[in-house]
Amino acid sequence: MSDQQTELTLKSWQERQEYAEMMQPIIGRLYRTYGVEILVYGRSLLNVDTIHIIKAHRLIERHEGVKLRLRESFPFIEALSKMKLAPARVDLGKLAFNYLFKNAAEGLSIEAYLQCELIDIVDQVDNIPAQDIVLYGFGRIGRLLARLLIERNGSNNKMRLRAVVVRGGRDGDLEKRASLLRRDSVHGPFNGSITVDHENSAIKANGTSIKVIYADAPDKIDYTQYGINDAIIIDNTGIWKDEAGLGLHLKSKGVKKVLLTAPAKGAIKNIVYGVNHQDIVADDLIVCAASCTTNAITPVLKVVNDKFGIRNGHVETVHSYTNDQNLIDNYHSAERRGRSAALNMVLTSTGAAKAVAKALPELAGKLTGNAIRVPTPNVSMAIMNLNLATTTSKDELNSFLLEQALHSELQAQIDYTASTEIVSTDLVGSRYAGVVDSQATIVDGDRAVLYVWYDNEFGYSCQVVRVAEKMAGQQLLNLPK
Known part of the structure; x- marks a missing residue:
C-alpha cells in the first residue's frame, strides 16, 4: 500500500x-x-x-x-x-x-x-406508565437483569428497578452484593458507577437507588413501605415453579404480577417472546419466561416450520455448566451432576424440546431432546436435526434465515452469522435468543441440521426483560415496519 x-x-x-x-x-x-x-x-x-x-x-x-x-x-x-x-x-x-x-x-x-x-410516533403523547420492578434473587440471571434495567436509566425509563430481595444479610453483605454487580468474570465490568448506601440499605448504580430487602419468604414483605407499588416481581431463584409457590408473592403488599425465569409447572403460561408473547393478557398474574434453551430454539423452529414444515426432529443441547452442578466431585441428587462440571462433559436431560410445544403447539409431539453439559461457563449451542415436509437446499435455507434475522417480526430473537471463525466466547453478551451459524448448516433434501448458538445468560435475560415489558403493557413499536 x-x-x-x-x-x-x-x-x-x-x-x-x-x-x-x-x-x-x-x-x-x-x-x-x-x-x-x-x-x-x-x-x-x-x-x-x-x-x-x-x-x-x-x-x-x-x-x-x-x-x-x-x-x-x-x-x-x-x-x-x-x-x-x-x-x-x-x-x-x-x-x-x-x-x-x-x-x-x-x-x-x-x-x-x-x-x-414514523407517523405512528411523530407528535404523539407518551402515555406509557412507568413500572416498578423487583428482582427476587440476585444470582447470575438476577444481576444481568439488573444490568439491563439500569443501562436504560433516564427520565423516560419505563422499567424501574426498585429493589432486590435476598436472604438474610450478614456483615459486609451489601458490599459483596455490590461487588458481584460491579465485576463479572464472564460478562466483564459493570458499565458505570456503583456505590453502597448503608443508611438506606441500598446499592446505587448509575443514579438508580436499588433497595436491598432481606427476607426468607416471598409472602412476608410489605413493598409499599419502600414506596414500591403494583410491582412486577421477577423471581429468578428457581425455588418456586408452580402457581401455589409463585402465588405467595401476590400475598405481599405492593405486588401486582410475578414473572418466573425458569420452566414452570402446571397451567402457568410459558412465554417465548416473539413467538407467543401475545398470549399474555392483562389478567395474567403469573407468567413464565420458559428456559434459555427453549427461547433459543423456538423462534428458529417457528420460522422453519412456517416455511418448510417440520415432520419431526431431535434437538441436542451443548450447554455450559451452571451453578446447579458441582465444581468438584461431590454428592448431588441428580444423576451425573455430582461429577466435576469443570472437568467433565456431563450427559443430562432437558425438557426444552417438549417445552417448545407450550409456545408453539403445532410442534407438539414432534421433537425429542437431550443435553450435554460442557466445561465452559457461558454460551451454549443447540443442534437441531430436522426432517422437513418439503425439500430445500443449504443456500435456500440460509437465505431464508438471514431474511428472518433482518426483517421479520422475530428480528430481535434470531441473529445470523456467516463467519467461518466464530467460537463460543465470541457470543458472550449477545442480546439475541439464538444465533444461526450458517456455515455449519447441513441440508440433504428434506433433512436439515441447524446449529444455533445462544448466550444462555445474557441473551435469555434480554428475553425476560421483553416479557416483563409485555406484562407491564409497554410493548414498543419497532420502526420502520
Whole structure:
C-alpha cells in the first residue's frame, strides 16, 4: 500500500469516528427525552462507544452488499433529533438504507420521509406508565437483569428497578452484593458507577437507588413501605415453579404480577417472546419466561416450520455448566451432576424440546431432546436435526434465515452469522435468543441440521426483560415496519 493510500485509509477511519462521536449525544438525548432507542439493523446504539457505532454500520454491507457510510446516515439521526416523538425502537440503518438504496422516499426530503415512516410516533403523547420492578434473587440471571434495567436509566425509563430481595444479610453483605454487580468474570465490568448506601440499605448504580430487602419468604414483605407499588416481581431463584409457590408473592403488599425465569409447572403460561408473547393478557398474574434453551430454539423452529414444515426432529443441547452442578466431585441428587462440571462433559436431560410445544403447539409431539453439559461457563449451542415436509437446499435455507434475522417480526430473537471463525466466547453478551451459524448448516433434501448458538445468560435475560415489558403493557413499536 502506498503512502497516499495509507493516508486515505486513515482519513476515512477518522471521518467515521468523527461522525460516530457526533451521533453519540443525539442517541443519548433521544432516549432520555423521548424514550426512543436507536438501532442499526437490530443492533442497539444506546450506551455504546464509537467503535460499536462504526461496527454496526459495517454489518449492513455484510448483509446487503452495499456500504452505508456514517456520513450518509448522520443526516437521518440529525433530522430525528429535531422531531417530537413517542417511545419506540427506531432502526436508523434501515431508514437510511431504504431511503438511499431502495428508493423508498419517492422524491421526498429526508425530513418528509421520516415523517411518513414514523407517523405512528411523530407528535404523539407518551402515555406509557412507568413500572416498578423487583428482582427476587440476585444470582447470575438476577444481576444481568439488573444490568439491563439500569443501562436504560433516564427520565423516560419505563422499567424501574426498585429493589432486590435476598436472604438474610450478614456483615459486609451489601458490599459483596455490590461487588458481584460491579465485576463479572464472564460478562466483564459493570458499565458505570456503583456505590453502597448503608443508611438506606441500598446499592446505587448509575443514579438508580436499588433497595436491598432481606427476607426468607416471598409472602412476608410489605413493598409499599419502600414506596414500591403494583410491582412486577421477577423471581429468578428457581425455588418456586408452580402457581401455589409463585402465588405467595401476590400475598405481599405492593405486588401486582410475578414473572418466573425458569420452566414452570402446571397451567402457568410459558412465554417465548416473539413467538407467543401475545398470549399474555392483562389478567395474567403469573407468567413464565420458559428456559434459555427453549427461547433459543423456538423462534428458529417457528420460522422453519412456517416455511418448510417440520415432520419431526431431535434437538441436542451443548450447554455450559451452571451453578446447579458441582465444581468438584461431590454428592448431588441428580444423576451425573455430582461429577466435576469443570472437568467433565456431563450427559443430562432437558425438557426444552417438549417445552417448545407450550409456545408453539403445532410442534407438539414432534421433537425429542437431550443435553450435554460442557466445561465452559457461558454460551451454549443447540443442534437441531430436522426432517422437513418439503425439500430445500443449504443456500435456500440460509437465505431464508438471514431474511428472518433482518426483517421479520422475530428480528430481535434470531441473529445470523456467516463467519467461518466464530467460537463460543465470541457470543458472550449477545442480546439475541439464538444465533444461526450458517456455515455449519447441513441440508440433504428434506433433512436439515441447524446449529444455533445462544448466550444462555445474557441473551435469555434480554428475553425476560421483553416479557416483563409485555406484562407491564409497554410493548414498543419497532420502526420502520
